[in-house]
Each structure stands twice: as structure tokens, then as C-alpha cells.
Amino acid sequence: MEFFKPATWSEALAIKAEHPDATPIAGGTDIMVELNFDVRRPGALLDLTEIAELREWSAVGDGFRVGSGVSYARIIEELGASLPGLAMAARTVGSPQIRNRGTVGGNLGAASPAGDSHPPLLAAAAEIEVASVRGTRRIPAAEFYKGVKRNAMEPDELIAAFHIAAADGPQQFAKIGTRNAMVIAVCSFGLALHPSTRTVGTGVGSAAPTPRRALDAETFIAAELEWDSPGPLRDSVLVRFGELVAQAASPIDDVRGTADYRRHALSVMARRTLGWAWDSYRRN
Numbered sequence: 001m002e003f004f005k006p007a008t009w010s011e012a013l014a015i016k017a018e019h020p021d022a023t024p025i026a027g028g029t030d031i032m033v034e035l036n037f038d039v040r041r042p043g044a045l046l047d048l049t050e051i052a053e054l055r056e057w058s059a060v061g062d063g064f065r066v067g068s069g070v071s072y073a074r075i076i077e078e079l080g081a082s083l084p085g086l087a088m089a090a091r092t093v094g095s096p097q098i099r100n101r102g103t104v105g106g107n108l109g110a111a112s113p114a115g116d117s118h119p120p121l122l123a124a125a126a127e128i129e130v131a132s133v134r135g136t137r138r139i140p141a142a143e144f145y146k147g148v149k150r151n152a153m154e155p156d157e158l159i160a161a162f163h164i165a166a167a168d169g170p171q172q173f174a175k176i177g178t179r180n181a182m183v184i185a186v187c188s189f190g191l192a193l194h195p196s197t198r199t200v201g202t203g204v205g206s207a208a209p210t211p212r213r214a215l216d217a218e219t220f221i222a223a224e225l226e227w228d229s230p231g232p233l234r235d236s237v238l239v240r241f242g243e244l245v246a247q248a249a250s251p252i253d254d255v256r257g258t259a260d261y262r263r264h265a266l267s268v269m270a271r272r273t274l275g276w277a278w279d280s281y282r283r284n
């Protein structure tokens, strides 16, 4: 197996252009498992860990450009106050060791429907910045996930960063697993209230071939919320929101849970997270 360890971003892009089948490795928390279990044997590995700029983030406009190599631990520590939904999701990833090594870039590269960063990225309408020697483009999160473990990248592209607005209202994330930690989501849900635009963002995880938004639920609840004089939410509104979120999913039965259970769990998580987020909005 060939092993490339570029020191600069331009060198990495040049290697990827010349060797499109070279597999990038960031934290290695997905890739090393696959190599150890012989799930794949790439002809070449492209180690991105020497490229300092991938580990940087910066404030841009009303949000952030976060390098693909920023770890979950740093997202929690350094960006948690501005990106609460993503930080909540990051706190549920693996163990401290995994959060120290694992990156959102790697989660996007793997594009597993169960990846925990996807629901908050969808709810916040984040964009993924990908690059190649041909140039740079930004892909909305809702267009990035193309199928089970497939994303919208071309073979010569690498993930440089993601762009995400600072929270303009309460955000929530909930995940169901068979235990509290070190668990792949049976299903998960991300929610972002956007009082500035009177809209609500959602992200459904592990309940369809790709992470996806619950568009009908978003439209329904944005029209129901009384943003200017926020009172308690009626139970019927919470229940309907939960139903619409569950309807957006197309889950399967698998070792982690049945499709019926996933739909039910999603409706409960949607109701609860909306209740928590709305209470927080009313208090502030």
C-alpha cells in the first residue's frame, strides 16, 4: 500500500488529482476500523494530518468556516457556545478518545446515515466546502448525502471545511441508542429554531438511506410558532410535528432497531426537542 503524507493543502490536492483512488485519512477512527477488519484494502492512503489549515476554524460573517480536521473535542470546547446543536451531537460521539481524534470532515467523508454530525449540519443549513486542483465549491448539506455511505464528492476532491451560521436561536439534538455512550444511533434528530427568519431547521439521522430534512414538519411548525408572543405549545401541535418528522423518514429493520421503532422514536424525539427549544426561546 502506498502512503502519502503531504505537508500542504496544495500538495494534498495534487496527490488526489494524480491518485483519485487514494483514501484520505484524518482522525482514522473510521478508516482504521475498516483496515483492521479487512473491510477495505485501499491501494493508497492520503494522510491529511500534517496539514495545519485543516485544523483551523475562523469566524466569517455571521458564522464560521470550520476546517475538516477540527476534532469533536475542539468543536465542543471552542465552538460549543455558538454551535450548540453540533456540540450536543459531538458530545454523543464515541468516547473521549474518539472525540479527540474524530472529525466532522471524517463523518462527512464516511457519509454514514448514522453519523451524528449530519442532523445538526442539516438543521443549521450548513455547507460543505470541497476542493480539487480544478477549484473549490460549496455544497449545501441537504445535497451532500447521496446514498448509504455515498456523498456528492468527485474522486479528485477533498473536504476542506464546512460553513455554518452561528445559532440565532435555540438548537437541540437527540439520539437513541442501546446505551448512553459509545453507541451508533438507532436514530437521531437535530432541530434549530431560527427566530431571525421565523423558520425551523431539522435533520433526521439513521432513519433513511441518507440523513435528511423533514421538510413538511419544518413548514408546519414555522407557521404554528408565535414568534412575537411566544406562549406554551399546544400538545396537538407537538404531536403533529412529531408525526410529520416520522413521516419524513424511510427507515429499515436492522440489527439496531425496527423501522416501526425508529418512526416512533423519531416522533418522540421531535416532540421533546421542539418542546425544549421552544421553552428556551420563551425564557430568553
Ligand SMILES: Cc1cc2nc3c(=O)[nH]c(=O)nc-3n(C[C@H](O)[C@H](O)[C@H](O)COP(=O)(O)OP(=O)(O)OC[C@H]3O[C@@H](n4cnc5c(N)ncnc54)[C@H](O)[C@@H]3O)c2cc1C
Residues within 6 Å of the ligand: 023, 024, 025, 026, 027, 028, 029, 030, 031, 032, 033, 048, 068, 092, 093, 094, 095, 098, 101, 102, 103, 104, 105, 106, 107, 108, 109, 110, 114, 115, 116, 117, 157, 158, 159, 160, 182, 183, 184, 185
Ligand atoms: C469506537 C468508535 C465509536 C464511534 N462512535 C461514533 C458515534 O457515536 N457517532 C458517529 O457519528 N461516529 C462514530 N464513530 C465513527 C467515527 O468516529 C466518525 O465517523 C468520525 O467522524 C470519523 O472521523 P475521522 O476524522 O476519524 O475520519 P477517518 O476515519 O479519518 O475518515 C473517515 C472517512 O472520511 C474520509 N475523509 C476523511 N477526511 C477527509 C477529507 N478531508 N476529505 C475527504 N474525505 C475525507 C476518509 O477517506 C474515510 O472514508 C465511532 C468510531 C469508533 C471507532
